[in-house]
Amino acid sequence: MTPPTPSRVTLCRDCCCGTPKLPGVDHEAQTTRLQSLVPTRISTCLDACDQANVVVVHPSSAARATGARPVWLGLVNDPEATEDIATWILSGGPGTTPMPPILDLYLFTPPSRRNSP
Numbered sequence: 001m002t003p004p005t006p007s008r009v010t011l012c013r014d015c016c017c018g019t020p021k022l023p024g025v026d027h028e029a030q031t032t033r034l035q036s037l038v039p040t041r042i043s044t045c046l047d048a049c050d051q052a053n054v055v056v057v058h059p060s061s062a063a064r065a066t067g068a069r070p071v072w073l074g075l076v077n078d079p080e081a082t083e084d085i086a087t088w089i090l091s092g093g094p095g096t097t098p099m100p101p102i103l104d105l106y107l108f109t110p111p112s113r114r115n116s117p
Contacts, residue, residue, distance in 0.1 A: 003078055008058040009085075010032050010070075014045040016052035025053065025077045031054055037089055047111045049063030056086060056110075059094040068095020073106040081106060 012018065018027040030053070034040050039101060048054050051074025059068035071094050083098055084102050092095040099107075 004027070006038050007060050007063075007089050007096075008010060009038055009058040009089070010043050010045075010046070011040060012046040012048070012052070012054040012056075013042050016049040017054050022052055022077060026079070027053070029079065030076070030082045033086060034089075037086055038041075047076060048108070051075055051108050053092045055082075055106075057085065057093055060092070060096060063093070063095025066095055070094065070110075071099065071103075072108055072110045073103060074108045076106055108111065 011034065013027070016022070018031075031040070031042070034055070046056070048052050051072075053074070053076045055073045055076045056066075057071045057073065059070065065080070073081075073085065076085065084100060088097060088100055088103065
């Protein structure tokens with residue numbers, strides 16, 4: 001039997017996220033930390049440059065089956081924010097464990113849903 005797919009992460013690393021346009025941010029450390037926890041996909045532009053650095057936390061396959069949706073977090077530009085995300089992922093992530101209130105500071109509506117009816 002295959003173990004269930006854990007939460008996954010998508011990191012935006014293109015025109016604004018993960019670049020020198022955000023000076024003082026250790027993009028490599030953030031990427032390495034999240035890759036050490038869960039499957040991590042590096043994406044080109046997610047069309048949310050005003051929120052750089054963008055981290056999308058995807059629910060586990062089991063949580064997705066119960067209706068959990070990906071959580072988009074923006075302005076994740078310091079190690080403490082990355083650790084808050086890491087702690088949430090380790091406890092189960094979206095649909096499994098409530099999102100810590102501190103992450104409300106980073107939560108935003110993804111571009112594809114901003115103008116949805």
